[in-house]
Amino acid sequence: MNRRTVVRLTFILASILLILSTVACASARTFNFDTDSSLQNLLKNVPQYPPVDFIVMSDLHVYDTSLGTTGSAFESYLLNDRKLLRESQEILNAALDSIIALKPGIVLIAGDLTKDGERSGHEIVASNLARLKAAGKTVYVIPGNHDINNPHAFKYEGSTKQSVPTITADDFARIYADYGFSQAIYRDSDSLSYVVEPVSGLWLLALDSCRYKENTGKDEPVTDGRFSPATLGWIEQMLEKAARGNKAVIVMMHHGVMEHYKGQEKNYGEYIVDDFEDVGRLFAGYNVRLVFTGHYHAQDITVKKFPGNKYLFDIETGSLVTYPLPYRIVDIGADQQMSIRTERVTSIPSHPGDLSEYARSYLLEGIASIATRTIMKYNVDEKEASMLAKQVAEAFAAHYAGDENLTPGKEPIQQWGLSLPAWFVIQFRKDLVYGLWQDLPPPDNNLTIDLKTGSWK
Numbered sequence: 001m002n003r004r005t006v007v008r009l010t011f012i013l014a015s016i017l018l019i020l021s022t023v024a025c026a027s028a029r030t031f032n033f034d035t036d037s038s039l040q041n042l043l044k045n046v047p048q049y050p051p052v053d054f055i056v057m058s059d060l061h062v063y064d065t066s067l068g069t070t071g072s073a074f075e076s077y078l079l080n081d082r083k084l085l086r087e088s089q090e091i092l093n094a095a096l097d098s099i100i101a102l103k104p105g106i107v108l109i110a111g112d113l114t115k116d117g118e119r120s121g122h123e124i125v126a127s128n129l130a131r132l133k134a135a136g137k138t139v140y141v142i143p144g145n146h147d148i149n150n151p152h153a154f155k156y157e158g159s160t161k162q163s164v165p166t167i168t169a170d171d172f173a174r175i176y177a178d179y180g181f182s183q184a185i186y187r188d189s190d191s192l193s194y195v196v197e198p199v200s201g202l203w204l205l206a207l208d209s210c211r212y213k214e215n216t217g218k219d220e221p222v223t224d225g226r227f228s229p230a231t232l233g234w235i236e237q238m239l240e241k242a243a244r245g246n247k248a249v250i251v252m253m254h255h256g257v258m259e260h261y262k263g264q265e266k267n268y269g270e271y272i273v274d275d276f277e278d279v280g281r282l283f284a285g286y287n288v289r290l291v292f293t294g295h296y297h298a299q300d301i302t303v304k305k306f307p308g309n310k311y312l313f314d315i316e317t318g319s320l321v322t323y324p325l326p327y328r329i330v331d332i333g334a335d336q337q338m339s340i341r342t343e344r345v346t347s348i349p350s351h352p353g354d355l356s357e358y359a360r361s362y363l364l365e366g367i368a369s370i371a372t373r374t375i376m377k378y379n380v381d382e383k384e385a386s387m388l389a390k391q392v393a394e395a396f397a398a399h400y401a402g403d404e405n406l407t408p409g410k411e412p413i414q415q416w417g418l419s420l421p422a423w424f425v426i427q428f429r430k431d432l433v434y435g436l437w438q439d440l441p442p443p444d445n446n447l448t449i450d451l452k453t454g455s456w457k
Contacts, residue, residue, distance in 0.1 A: 029278045031236055033285045039240065046287045047248040049338075049451055050201040053331040054106035055099050058254075058294025059144065059319035062125050063088045063115040067164060068156030077156070082297075082366040084321045084359060085115055090348040091321055092128055098343065100135040104329060106198050107137050109179075110294035110317060111144025111210070111254030116152040116221075119165040126175050133178060140180040140206055143172055143192055144254040144295065148212035150221045169212065180206055186238060190230040195238050203242045205288075207235065207253040209273050225255030225295075226274040232282075239286035251283060251291040258314045260300045261399065263435040271296045284310040289451060290338075291315065297322045299342060299402035301447070302440045303454065311454035313442075320345065323359040324401045326445075336452045342402070342445040360397060367393040379421045388413065388422060395436040402444030406437045 033039050063085040068074050084091060099107065114121035129139050146152075153166040169192055173181045181187070184194035192208035209225035227235065242249045251257075255273040257280050259265055265272055273279055283291060284306040290313050297319040305311045318326045325345040332338045344356065351358050371389035376382060391413045398404040406412060413433045415426055442449070442456040449456045 029232075029275070031282055031285060032240065033236075039243075042243055043285065043287060045243075045246070047201070047243075047246050048336060049248045049250075049332045050199050051332060051334045052106070052199050052202060053104040053329070054108055054198075055102065055104050056108045056110065056292050056315070056317050056328040056330060057095065057320055058110035058317040059112040059297055059322070060092055060109065060125065061085065061088055061112055061115050061146065061319060061321045062092055062121050062128075064118055064120040064124055065089065067118065067120070067154070071156055071158040073154075073159050073161045074156035077154075077161075078366075080370060082322055082363050082370075083115075083319065084325075084362060087348060087350060088115070088321045089124065090350060091325060091345050092125075094345045094348050095320055095327060096128060096131055098345070099327070100132065100137070102329065104331075105137055107132055107139045108204075108252050108292055109139065109141045110252050110292055111142050112146045112294065112319070113141065113144065114147055116154070117147045117150030117166040118153045119167050119171070122147070122167055122172070122175050126179075129176075129179055138183075138198060139178075140183075140196060140198070140204060140252065141176050142180070142206045142208055142252060142254060143169075143210055143212070145210045145212070145221060145223050145225065148172055148210065149215040150212070151215060151219055152221060186241075188231055188234045190228055190234065193231060193234065197247070201247060203238075203247045203249045205235065205238060205249060205251045207231075207251060209253045209255045224270040224274065225253075225272075227279065232279075236282060236286075239282070239288070243286055249286065249288045251288055253291065253293055254295050256293045256295060256314055256316060257283065257291050257312070258302055258304050259440075260296065260298060260302050260314070260316060261435040261440060262438060263431045267429075267432045267435075268296070280304060280312055280314075281306060284312045289313060289454070292317065294319070298400045299324065299326050300399065300439075300444050301340075301402075301442055303442060305454070313449065313454075315340070318400055318402075322400060323363040323397060324356065325359055332451070336450065338449045338451055340445075340447055340449070363397055363400065364390070364393045367396050375422070375425055378425050380419065380425060384419060384422050388418075388426065392433060395433045399436040399439075402439075404437050404439040412437045 061083050069086050113125045132139050148169055150166050153164050154161040155164045183196050186195040194206050196204050211222040215221045257276050293316045299318040300316045303313045317328050326342050329341045347355050368389040371392045372385045375385035447456050
């Protein structure tokens with residue numbers, strides 16, 4: 001090996017080490033509690049959650065049907081969608097009717113209130129939430145990635161679509177002033193994040209993880225989520241204030257804060273907040289134990305344990321307009337036992353007896369159609385692509401419903417007897433299908449969590 005080669009290899013090695021060092025530093029953010037010994041001592045005291053019960057909904061995706069529900073343009077939109085948009089107002093009304101009759105006086109809504117941020121859709125949502133307020137319920141909302149500055153806010157007429165007014169972040173805070181913003185004891189100047197104290201001793205951090213500021217001038221809205229450095233700093237300030245005030249904290253945000261199945265970050269990373277490992281460590285470090293999320297349309301709960309006997313549950317609630325049309329009822333007792341129960345919308349005027357069956361069939365057909373078209377792009381014939389797509393759709397439907405349970409001995413997806421192009425496609429994406437079927441603990445729909453230990457039953 002000559003001198004020039006040695007020098008070149010040494011330079012390459014040094015460059016690799018520098019890159020690895022930079023990546024390592026970037027992926028391990030230092031927070032105040034990492035270095036402040038007095039704060040570390042303070043955080044050894046874990047506040048108890050006060051008794052409280054509340055409802056959690058997410059991804060209402062209310063659509064103003066006066067903007068059009070027929071014609072090739074609207075049908076083209078639905079070809080790449082799986083939500084019951086035509087029925088969204090009926091479903092919301094049915095859910096609110098049930099919630100008004102329930103005991104909990106607090107309702108959390110984790111974003112994506114509208115189809116695509118249409119101003120008229122927001123006005124419909126706000127008028128419906130007024131029903132909850134009139135019934136004595138206190139409602140807290142945050143935006144989702146669909147709700148603000150969305151270039152997909154359209155009116156559909158026959159084969160054409162026309163842009164309709166969407167809203168700004170300031171509009172969102174104004175329209176939903178009665179649903180969190182006017183009650184806020186603290187607000188972030190760089191986002192729509194805020195803090196409220198719904199009951200004495202409990203802080204709710206309602207966090208805005210959406211990137212709608214980047215939507216201007218784009219044809220496609222940003223799906224991914226991220227906290228800016230300023231907002232992340234504000235979050236830690238709020239968590240420190242809560243710790244010094246001996247307040248227990250729960251978080252509500254649109255994007256997930258951890259993977260809900262193995263391979264989610266690889267396959268659908270835009271549904272988990274950027275730098276989620278650091279964000280989760282920040283929450284757990286300040287004794288947050290519960291984060292309520294949405295976005296992925298799945299009814300799923302997962303948990304991560306951290307050093308110092310700390311843990312964090314990401315309690316994701318599925319979309320109200322996607323099978324199985326769920327919402328959650330949460331009750332925290334004085335004994336620090338938290339029960340979670342899932343309810344589902346099962347009847348609306350247009351589907352009085354078959355809504356659950358209709359919603360599941362609509363979901364399966366929609367995902368299968370999308371998957372078939374995707375698989376065919378890899379030179380797989382339509383018949384074989386359709387067969388595989390149905391298996392993909394079954395995996396998604398199982399994950400959306402929660403508590404996935406694959407029949408013993410059944411393969412998640414066929415791998416043998418396929419054409420070479422189909423076999424390659426399956427080898428490339430089978431980890432997604434297997435991941436969807438392999439439910440991570442704990443149970444997803446109905447369970448009791450011991451908030452003193454992080455165990456469940």
